Amino acid sequence: xxxxxxxxxxxxxxxxxxxxxxxxxxxxxxxxxxxxxxxxxxxxxxxxxxxxxxxxxxxxxxxxxxxxxxxxxxxxxxxxxxxxxxxxxxxxxxxxxxxxxxxxxxxx
Amino acid sequence: xxxxxxxxxxxxxxxxxxxxxxxxxxxxxxxxxxxxxxxxxxxxxxxxxxxxxxxxxxxxxxxxxxxxxxxxxxxxxxxxxxxxxxxxxxxxxxxxxxxxxxxxxxxxxxxxxxxxxxxxxxxxxxxxxxxxxxxxxxxxxxxxxxxxxxxxxxxxxxxxxxxxxxxxxxx
Numbered sequence: 001x002x003x004x005x006x007x008x009x010x011x012x013x014x015x016x017x018x019x020x021x022x023x024x025x026x027x028x029x030x031x032x033x034x035x036x037x038x039x040x041x042x043x044x045x046x047x048x049x050x051x052x053x054x055x056x057x058x059x060x061x062x063x064x065x066x067x068x069x070x071x072x073x074x075x076x077x078x079x080x081x082x083x084x085x086x087x088x089x090x091x092x093x094x095x096x097x098x099x100x101x102x103x104x105x106x107x108x
Numbered sequence: 109x110x111x112x113x114x115x116x117x118x119x120x121x122x123x124x125x126x127x128x129x130x131x132x133x134x135x136x137x138x139x140x141x142x143x144x145x146x147x148x149x150x151x152x153x154x155x156x157x158x159x160x161x162x163x164x165x166x167x168x169x170x171x172x173x174x175x176x177x178x179x180x181x182x183x184x185x186x187x188x189x190x191x192x193x194x195x196x197x198x199x200x201x202x203x204x205x206x207x208x209x210x211x212x213x214x215x216x217x218x219x220x221x222x223x224x225x226x227x228x229x230x231x232x233x234x235x236x237x238x239x240x241x242x243x244x245x246x247x248x249x250x251x252x253x254x255x256x257x258x259x260x261x262x263x264x265x266x267x268x269x270x271x272x273x274x275x276x277x278x279x
Binding site: 004009012015017021023030035036 | 111114115118122123124126127130131140143144147151152217218221222225236237240241268272275276
């Protein structure tokens with residue numbers, strides 16, 4: 001049995017572990033395709049979410065305007081309807097613009 | 109960071125992350141999976157990537173986290189049917205070597221060290237790979253594995269001691 005001193009040990013470990021290698025091209029292509037799918041899925045989910053919020057808030061607020069017992073409540077619901085619609089339209093436009101920017105980079 | 113920038117980010121770090129995953133993983137297929145999962149997770153945390161503040165450590169810490177989760181999930185499976193570790197193909201270019209015997213001995217020693225590193229307990233294996241393969245300092249390793257610097261130092265020493273005792277039989 002041979003003694004291994006600190007210096008030799010360092011050298012052995014460096015020699016054995018220093019090499020680095022690149023992943024094969026297929027692994028990288030698959031990875032990039034997965035990232036693109038993930039990105040599209042994320043954008044789709046966001047658009048779906050905002051569409052559902054858009055319809056739900058509209059239904060609630062229109063019902064408020066129709067069924068409101070006093071003119072004050074009707075006005076409050078009408079104001080909410082306008083504000084929420086403007087907000088949702090602006091956020092949807094921002095999302096669609098971001099998606100277009102993301103898509104403009106040809107990942108593959 | 110947009111998709112193009114993220115693609116460049118992958119190109120910049122692919123070599124380090126793939127090598128690290130391959131050294132940690134039990135087989136090549138899992139190494140590729142771990143490599144891809146690391147970047148997919150990084151993509152989902154795209155806003156947290158700070159290009160100026162050592163993104164390699166950030167990616168390595170994701171890899172370590174995913175690998176720990178995998179090991180935990182597959183612990184029971186490993187007890188029933190142990191997985192086989194990667195044994196890199198030993199290539200020795202005999203034709204170009206002037207001193208064939210010396211070359212064979214060197215290659216055998218390197219393979220032996222690699223095999224013994226892969227057999228180390230997980231907590232020692234990670235620090236050894238991060239220190240010698242990824243060339244990280246003690247402080248960086250402590251950030252990657254989320255442990256104090258003292259723990260990293262003691263694990264590194266313990267790993268060296270274990271390896272020394274095992275390698276003295278071969279070398």
